[in-house]
Amino acid sequence: DPVVFETAGGRVGGTICEDIWLPGPAAQAAEAGAQLLVNLNASPYHTGKGEQRLMALRRRVRECHIPIIYVNLLGGQDELVFDGGSMVVGADGALVQRAPFFVEGLYPVDFTVSATGVEPETGEVAVESGLEEGIYQALVLGVRDYVQKNGFPGAVLGLSGGIDSALTLAIAVDALGAERVEAVLMPSRYTAEMSNTDAEQEARALGVKYHIMPIEPAFQVFLEILQPVLAGLPVNSTEENIQARCRGVLLMAISNKTGKLVLTTGNKSETAVGYSTLYGDMAGGFAPIKDVLKTMVYRLAVWRNQQSPVIPQRVIDRPPSAELRPEQTDQDSLPPYDLLDTILHGYVEQDRSVDELVEAGFDRDIVERVAQLVILNEYKRRQAAPGVRITPRAFGRDRRYPMTSGFRR
Structure with a gap:
């Protein structure tokens, strides 16, 4: 009544x-x-x-x-x-x-x-608010309240010199204040010098405490320990993932000692297709940009710099790379992000089928490959940290698919 x-x-x-x-x-x-x-x-x-x-x-x-x-x-x-x-x-x-x-x-x-x-x-x-400003405000509020309401003294994250960690650091500082945020630079043998330079510049621009902790010694020890088991097998993503997991161990150790929350820096495009390492760059307690497509990450970085320049322009302009092997770029493994994100928007956020996307003009081979990557990597998303929802169809609560299914090919 x-x-x-x-x-x-x-x-x-x-x-x-x-x-x-x-x-x-x-x-x-x-x-x-x-x-x-x-x-x-x-x-x-x-x-x-x-x-x-x-x-x-x-x-x-x-x-x-x-x-x-x-x-x-x-x-x-x-x-x-x-x-x-x-x-x-x-x-x-x-x-x-x-x-x-x-x-x-x-x-x-x-x-x-x-x-x-x-x-x-x-x-x-x-x-x-405009689109970018509204999304950024939501991310800041989401991080602030998650940290505050759960009693964390602050946050810590890995700062690579790439666009995702740069944006995540800016969000964290705007949410919590520079004095409560800690950044860790963890270069490897494959890290470009410009990445180290840009990461330090970001940390200084935002006024956060930062540490430089090269992972080469730990990486080398792991390779030596594994050598009797892996000898004779070809080099593949195993060696790349070991590097990511070395970084995860360092961040979690700092978190355990200080009580600070580890923020992961993966975006929705990577989460969708599994371009990430379980227990490596996915290790952490909260994922601020997990529902933000890569193309929007760039737009948010540009918007944030318009308020005050904290992300070097080179970070925005250079091709993205995980820097886990020589001369690596994301596009070695994935379609260009503008194409990938358009397909993901249709397939994930609008629930369009492969056939519908092909009818809309996309190449069938590319669409089928992206769709299969989304399906195959459900198991990774189940183990991902929670993060701020900014779209009508976020992974997790809004899009629930089985890990074991007949959708695989």
Whole structure:
């Protein structure tokens, strides 16, 4: 039954969360005599969500013909971020007041009460953030609240001189402050000197404490220990993964001693196709950019530099590389990221089939290869750290596939 309260200012109907997304509850409250509707929400952020909420409110107003106050939660909860943006929509569907996004506050709403009903007075309407700014704010809030609410004294991450770790470091500092963030540079025999230079420049620009801990001694010891078992076998990704796992051991040791949370730096493109090492670069407690496609990582880096330059331009311009073997680039193993991300957006986020993507103009061999990589690497994603959700279809809670399936080829 509809809930309607008698107040000195008129009759107020109450609804909760999903009531505003579905036809029925708002109209029923109006039929029960409500002159104003208040909707209490815990609506999580994803790209485009602000406009979706406003459209939903306008649909309900057309049904009930009374003003609606939409009150939304603000803060991070595990992988979800609630972005605020509470608002008031008049009986005519006009947006008459909206609180800022990603800012906690108390925002009074004034109404005129008359014999004909209750009308909200026009107030300040906060402008919704642009795409890159909104995503960045969500990532910062998600990291801040995960660290704060779980009692970690700070965060530590590996800083490689690449774009992903550079962006993750900036997010961590903006979320927690430089004094609570620690960076570790862990070069190997394959690390380019420019990577070391750029990583140090990033750490200094953001004012964080950093350590340089070469992994070559540990890598060499592992190779020697394994030599009797692996002798005569060809070099393959095993040697690359050992390097990544050496780095994971160092970061986790620092975390164990200091209590700081290890932030992993993998993006959604890598997570989708398994371009990562279990117990290596995937080792950690929270993954800030795990739902951010690689092409968006670059856009976020550019946006962050527009606020203050903290990521060297060379990091943005140079071809991405894991630097686990000589002259390596990501495109040795993957399609170009602009192509890969477009396919992943269709296959993962829009749930389009291989045939549908081929009909849209993509090469069948490439689409089938990407789809198979996504399917085969479900087992890795099951072991990945949680991270901020910014899209309508994130891996994990939004896209659940079996690890053992007949989808394999």
